[in-house]
Amino acid sequence: MNLRRPTRREFLRLGAALALAPGVVLPAGAAADPSRIALVVGNDAYPGAPLGNAVNDAKAMAGLLERAGFGVDLRTNADRVTLFDATKRFAESAQRSEAKLVFFYYAGHGAQLDWRNYLLPVDAKVNTAADLPAQCLDLASLLTGLARAKGRTFVIVLDACRDNPFGGAFRPAQKGLSQFDAPPSSLLAFSTAPGSVAADAIGSGGQSGLYAEHLVRELGAPAIRLEDALKRVRLAVRIASKGAQVPWESTSLESDVFLFPAAKKLTEAEIEQALERELEAWNRVKGSKRADDWIAYLREYPSGRFAEIAQSRLAYFAARDEEARAPVQVAAAPVPPMAAVPAAVPAQLASPADAAPSAAPALAAPAAPPVTSLASADAGPRAPVQLVVAPGGDFPALMRPSPNPNSAGTYAIDRGYSVGDEVVYLQSDPVYGGPTRRLEWRITSVDLDADRVVINNGFIVLDSMGNPLAWDGATYEPRLQAIPAEVQVGKRWTTRFRFQRGVEGSDSYYDYVVVARERVKLPFGEVEAFRIDGEGFNNFGSRLTIRHWLVPGVNYSLRTDTIRYDGRSMRAQHSERREMVSCRQRIWRQA
Incomplete structure (x- = not known):
């Protein structure tokens, strides 16, 4: 670090x-x-x-x-x-x-x-x-x-x-x-x-x-x-x-490569202007329901602060347009009713409930990104089923094993939110310890056209990828891009956003990378997942780290560790761990 x-x-x-490289063309x-x-x-x-x-x-x-x-x-x-x-x-x-x-x-x-x-x-x-x-x-x-x-x-x-x-x-x-x-x-x-x-x-x-x-x-x-x-x-x-x-x-590149480097470094004023131009482009497109608008944004900013979100929105609207053009042949199979999720939590970990803050199948549409798994020869979209995960019970493999010894595979994030979906977390402090808190989240509203998923009647608002828009009265503007459109070891992206709570706020920057496909232990068992690491800082000089494990197709991260350090002493100012205890998801496709 x-x-x-x-x-x-x-x-x-x-x-x-934008590219900032020394040298001459x-x-x-x-x-x-x-x-x-x-x-x-x-x-x-x-x-x-x-x-x-x-x-x-x-x-x-x-x-x-x-x-x-x-x-x-x-x-x-x-x-x-x-x-x-x-x-x-x-x-x-x-x-x-x-x-x-x-x-x-x-x-x-x-x-x-x-x-x-x-x-x-x-x-x-x-x-x-x-x-x-x-x-x-x-x-x-x-x-x-x-x-x-x-x-x-x-x-x-x-x-x-x-x-x-x-x-x-x-x-x-x-x-x-x-x-x-x-x-x-x-x-x-x-x-x-x-x-x-x-x-x-x-x-x-x-x-x-x-x-x-x-x-x-x-x-x-x-x-x-x-x-x-x-x-x-x-x-x-x-x-x-x-x-x-x-x-x-x-x-797996760790530095930028240019065939024709820039003629000169940009000044601070020029960098500010470039950031403003990108933000203006984002503000023009963020509410659009036209695939062409998202294509135009991605052409201009292929690795921009909102590129992963733009890829996801492009996939959604391209798939929607393709579905609208396709003739209806048969009625969709009904999704089975949801079974109850056992509420059991290990007694030594449980505490009174305290709500504390802390996509689509493969597309034929021309503009959508690839979304099927590439890990095995028979990889392809799976029919949606219900997912129920809880301690003490059997649960399905969240990802199929990859038979390819040379690759961990490529997967769309493929989250499918429905009203009534639920997840329970245990929240703890991995640095200083203290009491464990139980978090219970339930989806109360979903509007995919508007890219909004509401949890606990507005306590948390996510986009359809799972990125937070609002959390316990705080907002993330213009957008926190923490979840990628597709998951692949070595994938990198960045985000820059403002966290605002009332009159107080901070500007933050993160570099993210998909580090590995590995096993992670959770209260309900051990599962295979992708690990994503993020490092950054805010305008007060604090160093920021985040590590989370996710499985494509599962609506929530399995575990998230976040630590904020003082930028000078590197003493932890705040630390938090959230571990999934149980999950009920009405629409799930196995990765």
Whole structure:
């Protein structure tokens, strides 16, 4: 944890949803920077399943990287010997002391087998499953070679989602590529979601693939973070393909990457102006019920202070619009009545009741983000059922185990609130101890169009993701973005908001990251969940930490630990732990 008291400039900069990078924009044709190296491969000439754009896509990407100062090794229609030799030399180059940013781009056929991904040389003859590892490049071997180079940043882009790479000779059991969580200090980008395929789609110019066209355009913009550019690519490709192709990324980057850094640092006044522009954009869109408005916001602020909320709202309205267009065929199956939840709480933990403060199935609509689990080959939306969790009783697995040894999976937050849903927490002080309090929350109103979920007749007001809007008379403005639209290990986002209670208030900033998929012990048992850590500070110099465990599809965090420290002494000023004791949820889909 950074114990230093933040400066005013740092507070402004961290709250701004824009790129702030030192350096200058490299001009076209700039000399290669020895710290930047790239291998670019484009394969079209497959005898049994030729492609139309992979070579053009590779040449366009190579040109972009050269303009960004990379030393580029471009290989087209590479056979097995050429592909293996090029990747071996590339891994060796990455180990040179001057190499810092290492970029690999591949356009061509790819396939998965037993959770491993393979890139196909043009002379591969794959007739059986055994031919894949024997004749094709295992992505894991490339990553292993690169990992020997310590202290580097790696970017791996695979435009390898084409359907039917082997013609009629062989068909893998799983489609597309397998999900693979990014190794340390790296970013992986797939042209479509793991387990999915896309046609050799043509971009608007006719000379490039759909993904590559948008990738080159967005990466070529000056002063934009790599991750922001990829978010814009994902949105544009999904819209252009009418939902048939949704790019995917996994990242473990701990610092910002720019292909074309900003010409200069912004002044404090310029940062203030940027924050005001984003807030104005948010105020224009926050009450909108039109998917196009949310698309426009995300294009402008792909990693903004409200981007996760915007993704969720976009998914909701896109799904609603799609449902309105679809013909009604059969009546929806009734949801079974709710069973009573045992009120039992371990006697040694219970205390008098004291209310103290402290999404949707997969969408076909073109603008919605991916929402199905990508953890296993049979992953997909589950029919909603009732969830009842309580001490001393049996309860279902809240998440299916992931059979993929290389990934914890990607899941939409997928919360489904209903009037009458209930949750009971135990609240305690993990630092100083003291009495335990029992919190009982019941949903009394739900308005998804307005993005409002009311608990205990207004004591707490949440949005449909579970972010607090109001709590025991206090408000969070313009929005606290604590819950992501989708959960994936390595995912990062930020939030900046004002907490106001009467005439008193504070401005706070948090950095959040999904740290792990792990088991957590609770009063009703031990479950598998995603752990999210947040660190930040407020304008009084206090350091803020939050750690919570959640399961996609379950409406509330299972456990939340929050501590506020004095920014100088680092003594805990306030600490709180909430642990779920029981939960009753009328609509639940197992993750």
